[in-house]
Amino acid sequence: xKRFLKIFKVAFISIYKNRTRSLLTMLGIIxxxxxxxxxxxxxxxxTLEVENQISGLxxxxxxxxxxxxxKAGINVRxxxxxxxxxxxxxxxxxxxxxxxxxxVAIGAQAIGPSGYKSTxxxxxxxxxxxxxxxxxxTGSFFTEDDVRTAKKYCVIGQTIREELFPGEDPxxxxxxxxxxxxxxxxxxxxxxxxxxxxxxxxxxxxxTTIQNRLYxxxxxxxxxxxxxxxxxxxxxxxxxASELLRESxxxxxxxxxxxxxxxxxxxxxxxxxxxxxxTILLGAVASISLIVGGIGIMNIMLVSVTxxxxxxxxxxxIGARESDIxxxxxxxAIVLSLVGGIxxxxxxxxxxxxxxxxxxxxxxxxxxxxxxxxxxxxxxxVAFGYFPARKAAKLNPIDALRYE
Amino acid sequence: xxxxxxxxxxxxxxxxKNGEIEVHALTDIDMIIEExxxxxxxxxxxxxxxxxxHIIGCLDxxxxxxxxxxxxQVNKLGKNQLADVRNQKIGFIFQSxxxxxxxxxxxxxxxxxxxxxxxxxxxxxxxxxxxLEQVGLADRIYHKTNExxxxxxxxxxxxxxxxxxxxxxxxxxxxxxxxxxxxxDIADLFVQLNNEGKTIVMxxxxxxxxxFAKRMIYLRDGQIISDKMIEKRSTxxxxxxxxxxxxxxx
Ligand SMILES: Nc1ncnc2c1ncn2[C@@H]1O[C@H](COP(=O)(O)OP(=O)(O)OP(=O)(O)O)[C@@H](O)[C@H]1O
Ligand SMILES: [Mg+2]
Numbered sequence: 172x173k174r175f176l177k178i179f180k181v182a183f184i185s186i187y188k189n190r191t192r193s194l195l196t197m198l199g200i201i202x203x204x205x206x207x208x209x210x211x212x213x214x215x216x217x218t219l220e221v222e223n224q225i226s227g228l229x230x231x232x233x234x235x236x237x238x239x240x241x242k243a244g245i246n247v248r249x250x251x252x253x254x255x256x257x258x259x260x261x262x263x264x265x266x267x268x269x270x271x272x273x274x275v276a277i278g279a280q281a282i283g284p285s286g287y288k289s290t291x292x293x294x295x296x297x298x299x300x301x302x303x304x305x306x307x308x309t310g311s312f313f314t315e316d317d318v319r320t321a322k323k324y325c326v327i328g329q330t331i332r333e334e335l336f337p338g339e340d341p342x343x344x345x346x347x348x349x350x351x352x353x354x355x356x357x358x359x360x361x362x363x364x365x366x367x368x369x370x371x372x373x374x375x376x377x378x379t380t381i382q383n384r385l386y387x388x389x390x391x392x393x394x395x396x397x398x399x400x401x402x403x404x405x406x407x408x409x410x411x412a413s414e415l416l417r418e419s420x421x422x423x424x425x426x427x428x429x430x431x432x433x434x435x436x437x438x439x440x441x442x443x444x445x446x447x448x449x450t451i452l453l454g455a456v457a458s459i460s461l462i463v464g465g466i467g468i469m470n471i472m473l474v475s476v477t478x479x480x481x482x483x484x485x486x487x488x489i490g491a492r493e494s495d496i497x498x499x500x501x502x503x504a505i506v507l508s509l510v511g512g513i514x515x516x517x518x519x520x521x522x523x524x525x526x527x528x529x530x531x532x533x534x535x536x537x538x539x540x541x542x543x544x545x546x547x548x549x550x551x552x553v554a555f556g557y558f559p560a561r562k563a564a565k566l567n568p569i570d571a572l573r574y575e
Numbered sequence: 576x577x578x579x580x581x582x583x584x585x586x587x588x589x590x591x592k593n594g595e596i597e598v599h600a601l602t603d604i605d606m607i608i609e610e611x612x613x614x615x616x617x618x619x620x621x622x623x624x625x626x627x628x629h630i631i632g633c634l635d636x637x638x639x640x641x642x643x644x645x646x647x648q649v650n651k652l653g654k655n656q657l658a659d660v661r662n663q664k665i666g667f668i669f670q671s672x673x674x675x676x677x678x679x680x681x682x683x684x685x686x687x688x689x690x691x692x693x694x695x696x697x698x699x700x701x702x703x704x705x706x707l708e709q710v711g712l713a714d715r716i717y718h719k720t721n722e723x724x725x726x727x728x729x730x731x732x733x734x735x736x737x738x739x740x741x742x743x744x745x746x747x748x749x750x751x752x753x754x755x756x757x758x759x760d761i762a763d764l765f766v767q768l769n770n771e772g773k774t775i776v777m778x779x780x781x782x783x784x785x786x787f788a789k790r791m792i793y794l795r796d797g798q799i800i801s802d803k804m805i806e807k808r809s810t811x812x813x814x815x816x817x818x819x820x821x822x823x824x825x
Contacts, residue, residue, distance in 0.1 A: 482675060482676075485675060486686070488632075488634055488661065488667055488669075489661065490658050490659065490661040490663070490687055572673060
């Protein structure tokens with residue numbers, strides 16, 4: 172034990188005497204660990220963000236649309252549009268979809284008392300609010316009755332309020348959507364951007380009104396939105412909708428659907444692919460930073476190998492045992508890796524915080540990134556600090572002294 | 576009572592193999608050195624002096640032959656035991672000092688005591704300081720290696736060789752990198768240490784330094800060709816006077 176303490180002291184003195192080399196080695200480790208933590212965490216952060224946005228849509232969500240196909244980069248609608256008849260059949264027969272809402276979407280110009288904005292207007296039924304779990308900040312939703320009687324009421328998102336009613340209460344005021352006047356009944360709570368678009372840059376109105384006034388009836392609905400009874404029954408709901416629509420569309424067994432049903436699961440698969448690619452990309456960046464850090468450490472260690480081999484020769488010549496040398500170098504390597512690794516972790520976490528402060532993109536520091544970064548750097552540090560020393564310690568003292 | 580044998584070698588051979596080429600650096604060396612001797616080893620470059628001293632100093636192993644050091648059969652020792660022998664019985668001095676860089680004289684001298692396993696040197700700092708005083712460097716103990724002259728560095732190396740009170744002091748061209756004046760000082764230091772009872776074996780190329788020893792062994796092509804006592808030993812005063820003689824130019 173006393174011996175170990177002595178060697179421990181030797182190792183610390185050696186680190187201190189060679190502080191430039193020690194600092195450069197630690198720098199390599201710091202960069203390696205920090206970069207790995209930051210890149211892996213950024214990947215995880217992006218994945219988390221996308222997942223949040225998807226579940227923000229409502230986890231039980233089903234979207235039933237006319238089948239579309241990619242042709243020369245454009246979505247071309249195939250087959251019959253989804254229409255009122257489809258909706259009625261689903262509404263009447265569905266067991267697994269308690270909430271169903273038509274959705275007709277148009278791009279339109281909305282004009283308020285103090286401003287205007289081009290925006291998306293969704294014609295929906297009352298069920299839509301359940302399906303997407305949107306809540307109100309003030310005011311009220313339009314009712315089932317308002318939908319049936321095609322009232323010119325609407326509910327607006329926060330972005331619209333900011334543009335059309337800056338600093339004012341919009342409730343009860345009139346806005347014009349493509350020249351048609353609507354009364355604002357409610358103001359939605361802020362949602363943030365969901366999927367591809369800003370979920371606050373939105374106006375919701377009864378679909379009947381939108382069809383009557385703006386969209387027309389000949390094209391049916393943009394889609395039918397539904398929510399499954401529970402998350403466990405999304406597949407049942409999808410099957411049910413498919414069977415009902417195939418029957419109603421008189422599609423023969425073996426023929427393809429002329430509609431498509433997107434569920435949360437499929438959305439997650441699509442975005443999962445995207446974030447998967449992102450993770451691979453960031454993983455590659457992380458690997459590169461690890462390699463760069465590793466090469467840095469390796470270079471410093473290898474450059475000093477001649478001096479260190481001579482030092483080992485001297486120590487052996489005056490009576491150090493091989494194990495004394497190995498203990499010393501192992502302690503040196505571990506201490507440098509440990510201190511460098513801890514500083515690297517601090518650097519990585521601080522980096523994540525700084526990115527959050529500057530860009531507002533929240534990066535959760537993931538545990539395994541710390542493990543990977545730390546593990547790798549420790550490995551490199553110990554491998555390049557310890558193994559050349561081990562080789563030197565096995566030499567005849569005189570060969571170590573003569574080393575060039 | 577016959578003096579104790581510190582070194583006894585029998586038919587010591589050292590063959591270096593580099594691929595196909597074999598170099599017989601030492602051939603059948605038989606040698607006995609007793610306690611209290613001061614031996615100078617001389618010989619042309621490549622004659623095997625260093626090789627012999629490395630084997631004696633347990634820094635290298637003989638290819639064949641026997642070697643007893645202070646009653647211990649060195650051939651039979653393992654790696655760790657050899658390290659312990661180097662630590663306890665031998666003080667080795669190199670031509671190129673081999674001090675640790677960026678390290679003070681005191682720390683360098685203390686180094687052998689760090690690796691001591693016998694526990695007989697609890698006061699390593701005091702011992703190191705004493706050894707440095709012994710070589711005349713009392714005022715330089717906190718100087719770093721690079722702040723010392725060549726002669727001073729060699730004195731630090733000698734102090735390091737002395738600090739563990741070894742049975743044997745081995746020096747491979749200790750004055751090889753020093754000027755004449757500094758060389759004489761070092762040789763005189765060896766004489767003093769020898770007078771205090773230390774057994775010393777020293778390689779040198781300089782006859783006037785060899786003359787400080789009591790006995791001279793001459794090597795050629797890895798063999799001992801002459802081994803005799805020195806009749807008229809040099810002293811510091813004499814050597815310095817010789818140094819001051821004007822060089823005769825024809
Ligand atoms: N590691 C080695 N590998 C191969 N040959 C060696 C090795 N070390 C020494 N030799 C050879 O052994 C012979 C003796 O070398 P050694 O170093 O003992 O000579 P020396 O008498 O000390 O010479 P010098 O006075 O120049 O120091 C030389 O021919 C040398 O080339
Ligand atoms: Mg030599």
